[in-house]
Amino acid sequence: MKQLQENLRAIPAIDQLLTQAAQSEFLARLPHPFLVSILRQVTTTVRVELQSGQTPDVSPTALIASAVRLAKETTQPSLRRVVNATGVVLHTNLGRAPLSPRALALVTEVAAHYSTLEYNLETGQRGTRYDHVVAKLSKLSGAEDSLVVNNNAAAVLLTLSAIAKGREIIVSRGQLVEIGGSFRIPDVIQQSGAIMIEVGTTNKTHLSDYAQAISPNTAAILKVHTSNYRILGFTAQPEDADLVDLAHRHGIPIIEDLGSGTLTPIQYGDLQEPTVKQRLEAGVDLVTFSCDKLLGAGQAGVVAGRKQWLTGMKKHPLLRALRIDKLSLAALEGTLLDYLLGDPCLDIPVQRMLTVTQGLAGTANVLAEKLQSLEFFGWKVIAQPVDSQAGGGSLPGVTLPSWGVSITAPTKSAAQLEKFLRLGLTPIITRIVQNCIIIDVRCLLAGDQEIICNAFFAIEKGAIQ
Numbered sequence: 001m002k003q004l005q006e007n008l009r010a011i012p013a014i015d016q017l018l019t020q021a022a023q024s025e026f027l028a029r030l031p032h033p034f035l036v037s038i039l040r041q042v043t044t045t046v047r048v049e050l051q052s053g054q055t056p057d058v059s060p061t062a063l064i065a066s067a068v069r070l071a072k073e074t075t076q077p078s079l080r081r082v083v084n085a086t087g088v089v090l091h092t093n094l095g096r097a098p099l100s101p102r103a104l105a106l107v108t109e110v111a112a113h114y115s116t117l118e119y120n121l122e123t124g125q126r127g128t129r130y131d132h133v134v135a136k137l138s139k140l141s142g143a144e145d146s147l148v149v150n151n152n153a154a155a156v157l158l159t160l161s162a163i164a165k166g167r168e169i170i171v172s173r174g175q176l177v178e179i180g181g182s183f184r185i186p187d188v189i190q191q192s193g194a195i196m197i198e199v200g201t202t203n204k205t206h207l208s209d210y211a212q213a214i215s216p217n218t219a220a221i222l223k224v225h226t227s228n229y230r231i232l233g234f235t236a237q238p239e240d241a242d243l244v245d246l247a248h249r250h251g252i253p254i255i256e257d258l259g260s261g262t263l264t265p266i267q268y269g270d271l272q273e274p275t276v277k278q279r280l281e282a283g284v285d286l287v288t289f290s291c292d293k294l295l296g297a298g299q300a301g302v303v304a305g306r307k308q309w310l311t312g313m314k315k316h317p318l319l320r321a322l323r324i325d326k327l328s329l330a331a332l333e334g335t336l337l338d339y340l341l342g343d344p345c346l347d348i349p350v351q352r353m354l355t356v357t358q359g360l361a362g363t364a365n366v367l368a369e370k371l372q373s374l375e376f377f378g379w380k381v382i383a384q385p386v387d388s389q390a391g392g393g394s395l396p397g398v399t400l401p402s403w404g405v406s407i408t409a410p411t412k413s414a415a416q417l418e419k420f421l422r423l424g425l426t427p428i429i430t431r432i433v434q435n436c437i438i439i440d441v442r443c444l445l446a447g448d449q450e451i452i453c454n455a456f457f458a459i460e461k462g463a464i465q
């Protein structure tokens with residue numbers, strides 16, 4: 001007991017630590033109240049450790065070192081740039097789509113200044129944020145009208161709430177989709193206040209299943225794009241034209257959650273992501289889709305289609321809670337301008353990454369050459385073909401033939417290397433295949449190669465422990 005009292009008294013006072021902190025270049029620059037709170041946190045930690053029977057080093061030098069570590073941890077942005085070396089183009093955990101230069105320029109302009117967010121320059125009166133992208137989306141998809149909200153989940157929720165609350169919505173059992181992050185169609189329908197009427201079976205749903213389910217209380221038929229899985233083999237869904245005819249004969253709309261909703265046709269083998277335009281032309285009344293998947297903008301969701309249904313949605317009380325913010329809106333408008341004015345496959349990063357066929361081998365060889373001097377130290381660096389994926393709930397089951405650099409170190413396992421790269425100054429996210437680190441070059445952006453080379457050379461020099 002007496003020993004504990006003595007040990008506790010040995011913890012330096014905050015004033016003493018402040019004097020010591022003045023000698024540290026890093027700590028001396030911190031605002032006084034922040035520095036004091038860091039030092040308090042450090043001394044409290046060792047006090048608690050002593051009381052629980054541990055024997056921490058309570059010397060001023062040790063405490064100052066802890067303070068530097070803690071202050072760095074606390075002030076490091078948590079949301080940081082990473083290098084995506086996984087080859088997964090739409091990696092939801094890594095922020096989905098990086099923005100195009102044009103989108104980025106508009107975001108910067110709007111973020112740093114006042115803007116026309118809800119101001120009509122013609123009249124000098126209040127305008128609405130939802131008008132900015134309507135004409136552009138119409139040009140690109142043929143939609144009569146559209147409404148942009150926070151994300152696609154919000155677009156689906158708003159659409160169902162506005163059209164089907166308290167009434168029935170018919171959906172095929174083959175399309176009761178779950179997307180990562182707890183978006184499940186049955187749960188969203190329930191949240192909207194609509195009553196879900198399931199029809200058909202997992203593999204087959206016929207026109208007659210839909211027809212028999214229609215009642216005076218039916219508000220709509222919901223179709224859901226199976227964006228992250230495929231049902232193959234003995235399967236059936238009714239022809240679009242027949243389903244549209246059925247719905248319209250009963251005066252109800254067809255709503256389709258497209259998920260990734262691309263504006264340009266993207267095809268791999270027999271798998272094609274339907275474009276927004278194709279689905280509207282097929283007679284679907286309203287489609288909903290994400291803006292940060294195949295479209296390549298920031299987080300947002302769109303409901304596009306017939307004005308008749310959208311007019312009411314634009315006055316719905318939920319809209320305020322689901323509204324898009326100005327930075328996402330700027331990212332979307334800038335990206336739509338790329339589709340209208342540029343070449344999406346060159347200008348929009350995710351479109352470029354998904355469609356690139358030429359040049360990946362060349363890029364992998366260039367990167368391998370830059371890393372070649374590691375071979376003097378016993379490393380193995382080999383440019384080779386690899387497989388990448390679209391990700392983000394698009395093109396399920398499709399592997400994109402890609403190129404990468406496979407790397408092994410003489411004294412570290414692939415798992416150790418993966419961790420070093422992930423915990424580096426600019427984290428590099430990689431895959432391990434057969435005990436090798438794979439740097440897939442498909443998703444590398446400007447500046448990434450240099451970061452990768454610096455990281456590997458630092459690991460070799462032992463600068464990263």
Ligand SMILES: *Cc1c(COP(=O)(O)O)cnc(C)c1O
Nearest residue numbers: 151152153179227259260290393
């Ligand atoms: C991705 C996806 C969603 C969710 O979209 P967010 O923009 O992430 O909210 C909903 N439905 C389908 C079919 C999807 O693929």
